[in-house]
Amino acid sequence: MNVLLxxxxxxxxxxxxxxWDLIVDFARxxxxxxxxxxxxxxxxxxxxxxxxxxxxxLYKTKxxxxxxxxxxxxDQGIDWWEMFLxxxxxxxxxxxxLERLANELDECHLWTTRxxxxxxxxxxxWGHDVHVVAGQPYNVNFLHRVKHYLGAARxxxxxxxxxxxxxxxxxxxxxxxxxxxxPKLSGRxxxxxxxxxNVSRMEVAYTKLLPEQxxxxxxxxxxxxxxxxxxxxxxxxxxxxxxxVPEKTLARLTQAVGRxxxxxxxxxxxxxxxxxxxQLDSIVPFMRxxxxxxxxxENLFSCVEAAACFSADDxxxxxxxxxxxxxxxxxxxxxxHHGALDFLKTVKAESSDIYLAKNEMEYDYLRRVCRxxxxxxxIAGPPRPxxxxxxxFTNDKRRWLVFFSExxxxxxxxxxxxYRDLLPRxxxxxxxxxxxMMFKLHPxxxxxxxxxxxxxxxxxxxxxxxxxxxxxxxxxxFWENMSCAIVIQSTVAIECAERGIPVFLCSWLRxxxxxxxxxxxxxxxxxxxxxxxxxxxxxxxxxxxxxxRLEAGLxxxxxxxxxxxxxSGNPRGRMAAQx
Numbered sequence: 040m041n042v043l044l045x046x047x048x049x050x051x052x053x054x055x056x057x058x059w060d061l062i063v064d065f066a067r068x069x070x071x072x073x074x075x076x077x078x079x080x081x082x083x084x085x086x087x088x089x090x091x092x093x094x095x096x097l098y099k100t101k102x103x104x105x106x107x108x109x110x111x112x113x114d115q116g117i118d119w120w121e122m123f124l125x126x127x128x129x130x131x132x133x134x135x136x137l138e139r140l141a142n143e144l145d146e147c148h149l150w151t152t153r154x155x156x157x158x159x160x161x162x163x164x165w166g167h168d169v170h171v172v173a174g175q176p177y178n179v180n181f182l183h184r185v186k187h188y189l190g191a192a193r194x195x196x197x198x199x200x201x202x203x204x205x206x207x208x209x210x211x212x213x214x215x216x217x218x219x220x221x222p223k224l225s226g227r228x229x230x231x232x233x234x235x236x237n238v239s240r241m242e243v244a245y246t247k248l249l250p251e252q253x254x255x256x257x258x259x260x261x262x263x264x265x266x267x268x269x270x271x272x273x274x275x276x277x278x279x280x281x282x283x284v285p286e287k288t289l290a291r292l293t294q295a296v297g298r299x300x301x302x303x304x305x306x307x308x309x310x311x312x313x314x315x316x317x318q319l320d321s322i323v324p325f326m327r328x329x330x331x332x333x334x335x336x337e338n339l340f341s342c343v344e345a346a347a348c349f350s351a352d353d354x355x356x357x358x359x360x361x362x363x364x365x366x367x368x369x370x371x372x373x374x375x376h377h378g379a380l381d382f383l384k385t386v387k388a389e390s391s392d393i394y395l396a397k398n399e400m401e402y403d404y405l406r407r408v409c410r411x412x413x414x415x416x417x418i419a420g421p422p423r424p425x426x427x428x429x430x431x432f433t434n435d436k437r438r439w440l441v442f443f444s445e446x447x448x449x450x451x452x453x454x455x456x457x458y459r460d461l462l463p464r465x466x467x468x469x470x471x472x473x474x475x476m477m478f479k480l481h482p483x484x485x486x487x488x489x490x491x492x493x494x495x496x497x498x499x500x501x502x503x504x505x506x507x508x509x510x511x512x513x514x515x516x517f518w519e520n521m522s523c524a525i526v527i528q529s530t531v532a533i534e535c536a537e538r539g540i541p542v543f544l545c546s547w548l549r550x551x552x553x554x555x556x557x558x559x560x561x562x563x564x565x566x567x568x569x570x571x572x573x574x575x576x577x578x579x580x581x582x583x584x585x586x587x588r589l590e591a592g593l594x595x596x597x598x599x600x601x602x603x604x605x606x607s608g609n610p611r612g613r614m615a616a617q618x
Contacts, residue, residue, distance in 0.1 A: 040147035044161065044169065049152040051076050051084075051456070057172075060147070063087055063140065065157050068456040069547070069571070087157075088451060090139040091132075091551035094408055097385040099135060100128050104386065106306035110299045111292050111326070115333065117363050119292060119326050120299065121388050125354045126325065128386055130318055132552065134160055134309050141165040156316050163312050202262045211331040212281040219279035227344045228255035228273070229606055230365075232336075233263040234357040236482055240265070240512070241351040241377040244421035246272050248599045252606075255343065259332070259357040262482075277357075280338040284331045292330075293323050329356050336361045340368065347371040347606040353390045354383050362390045371608035376401075379530035382553035384409040393605050395419045400533075400562040408554055419601070438522045439477040439507070440469040445527045446483040450550045455492065457548065462496040464574050465525065466506070471578050474522055476506040479513070479531075486510055523581060525574075526565065528555040536564040541584040543568050543577060 040060045045051065047066035053076070062076065062084045073084040092099075104124055111119040137157060141164035149169045151158040158169045209215055231242040231254055239256060246254045246269055256274045258264050268274055300319060303310040313319060340361075348365035352358040353374040365372040374391035376384075384405055394411075396402035397420035405411040442465050447454040469476040480489055486508050493506065509517075524535045524542040528549050535542035542565040549556045560567050566584060568574060 040145070042144065042147050042149050043172070044149065044151040044155075044158055046152045046155055047451070047453070051453075052080065054079050057150075058082075061085075064453075065155070066453050067451050067551075068453045069460040071460050071571075072453070072456045087133065087136050087140065088551045090136040093552060094382070094385065094554050096132055096135055097382065097552055098410075100131055101386040103131060103307050103309055104128070106302050106310070107299055110302060111295050113288055113292060113330075113333075115337075115364060116367055117333065117360065118388075119322075119329060122329060122356055122359065123322055123325055124387060125383060126321075127313070127318065128383075130156075131309065131313065133157060134312055137161050138164045138309065138312075156318070160312055160316055163315060198262060202260060205261070210328050211284065212278055212335070213283075215276075215278040216281035219276060221279040221342070222275050224255070224273070224275070224343055226253050227346045228253050229347045229349055230254075230339075230343065230345050230361060231256045231272075232259060232277075232348070232350050232358040232361045233257065234259045234352065234355050235263055235377070236265065238351045238358065238377045239263050241375065241421065242349060243269065243272055245349065245375075245602070247422045248602045249606075252346075252603070257339065257361075277335050277339065280335040280342070281331060282334055282338055284327055285334055289323075289327055289330055292326050296322060329360070332356055333360050333364070336364050340364060340370075345370050347373065347608075349373040349375075349606070350391070351375050351377040353394075354381070354387065359390050366390075366392065371606055373605055379533055380404050380553065380555050380558060382409065382555070384411050389415070391415075392608065393417055397421070398533075400558060400564070403561075404558045408558065417605070419605075437520070438474055439520050440465070440472055440474040440523045440525070441477040441479055441521050443479045443524065443526045443529045443531050444481045444484055444489075445529065445548070446481050447548075449483070452548070458492055459496055460571065461545075461548075462493060464571060468525075468574055468577060469506075472523065472581070477521075478506060478508045479517075480508065480510040482510065484510070523577070528553070528559070532559050532565040541581055542566070543574075545571075547571060 041057060042061045042063065043052075043055075043057075043059045045062055045064045045066075047064075051064065051068060051072055052062070059080055059082045062080070062082060064073070064084070064086045067086045067088050073086070077084045104127070107120040109118060109120075113119065137160045141161055144165055149161065149165070149167065150172050151169050152172055154171060162169050205215065229252060231239075231246075233239040233242060233256060239258070243254075243256065243265065246252070250269070250271050252271060254272045256265070256268070256272055257277050258274065259277045261276075264274060296319070300314050303319075304314055345365065345368075348361050348370055349372075350358045350362050351374070353362060353376075362372045362374060371393075372391040373393050373395060375395040375397060379397075380401055385408070392415060394405075394416045396405055396416060396418050399418060402416065402418045405416065406413060442461075447457050466476055478489065478493075480486065489508055493508075518534075518538055518540070521535070521540050524531065524540055525545065526532045526535075526542060527545050532542050532544060544556050544559060544565040544567045546556050546567050546569050556567060559565050566580065
């Protein structure tokens with residue numbers, strides 16, 4: 040029996056000189072792509088993520104990671120093992136899947152398209168060698184690597200490319216700190232840390248509750264900046280506050296890594312594999328970077344009178360560290376999530392005094408799915424915008440069928456395969472509905488790269504000229520012109536449901552763990568499609584769905600007095616709001 044392990048950067052084979060019995064893709068692709076490959080190669084084709092167990096795998100991940108707690112504790116009370124977990128958890132989840140795959144393999148010859156940590160992990164669990172298909176190893180092929188990076192760069196717009204270069208070559212903000220000037224600030228601010236534009240938007244949405252309260256939006260990366268701000272929000276960069284790494288602290292933590300490895304190795308086979316595969320080798324560089332971020336926030340807090348700290352992302356170290364430092368300084372620390380739901384709450388520890396669930400749906404998800412204790416968790420969303428009643432649906436080319444994209448690569452999908460399967464269906468659906476096709480891109484995608492992709496699909500050349508492709512914030516006109524929305528598991532499903540816009544959830548493209556779509560469906564935020572073929576039924580479904588306007592469970596804005604009390608650390612305001 041011959042088994043091929045397919046690296047995510049290698050194409051799904053159309054044909055092969057070797058007769059494979061099983062091909063396992065380390066990425067994910069639509070069923071149609073695997074069926075075509077299976078038919079051409081007369082074998083079984085599946086994804087590694089077919090072995091995923093959903094949210095139960097997150098529970099197991101949390102259990103596996105717990106033995107490392109408290110060993111990498113610094114002088115500010117920050118546990119760097121806990122800080123490292125969002126980076127390590129995705130690899131640990133894949134290790135769980137690889138162990139399941141190894142347990143299903145009988146006597147066989149195992150091959151991989153290129154050397155990779157996943158192939159080495161399978162060797163570790165399976166107990167036999169994995170061979171590389173003939174050819175020079177890709178990871179030492181200089182020309183291949185250059186081609187890879189050039190291809191990745193072409194997919195980015197100039198601002199995205201600039202940010203990637205800063206992140207890669209100025210990781211500790213040494214250059215940026217040298218050319219940035221510290222602003223002159225006076226007054227007492229609520230500090231809003233942000234590393235991404237969606238985080239900034241969520242935090243600023245809450246500021247509208249208190250128009251007289253000064254807020255300080257601190258952008259840790261340039262793509263967190265907003266072009267328009269309320270009058271009570273001042274925007275600055277964290278760059279000028281970087282001043283190096285506390286080397287003594289780093290040296291002490293580096294010494295503790297040895298004890299951490301001993302503790303982890305004694306706790307589980309999975310973590311022994313993590314250590315054997317070198318996946319903890321990056322923890323010291325991670326702490327060096329993280330301590331430089333910590334030092335920058337310490338410098339900012341010493342220069343700015345902070346009334347409170349409010350973060351809409353308590354996973355990213357850039358925006359989690361200030362919450363922990365605020366708590367250390369007895370400054371009220373509040374957190375929420377910038378999207379509809381956050382499955383990482385399943386594995387990470389609390390970092391704030393109060394966590395704001397934006398609505399009943401999110402609160403239920405956190406309590407029931409993520410098993411977050413109710414203590415210090417409040418239902419309180421940002422101010423609700425005025426949502427007009429949508430115009431009556433008509434077959435009108437001036438109105439839109441909108442597809443909201445996702446960061447497919449971050450979800451382990453082969454984005455080209457997803458779009459090759461999905462785009463013709465969307466274009467055909469828009470034509471049948473008599474609507475103009477609109478693509479709303481995720482912030483991680485660029486318009487230029489998407490338009491080129493659109494041209495390469497069947498029928499896409501003409502459609503690329505007539506379809507609209509947008510990115511950035513959505514103006515009122517956007518909602519007014521929308522007649523129907525196709526999403527995967529984006530927050531926008533809720534916004535559409537509130538406006539009475541029919542929204543369809545592409546369940547077959549969901550991620551492997553979060554159960555977001557199940558939670559949306561539980562609260563009626565969208566109609567779930569289980570298979571791509573069901574898109575054919577949408578024109579007939581629209582007449583009965585377009586008049587549905589969902590209200591319950593999706594919005595719960597706090598009053599300004601309660602929000603002010605939480606920012607001041609007033610527990611009576613917290614308890615009163617929860618009641």
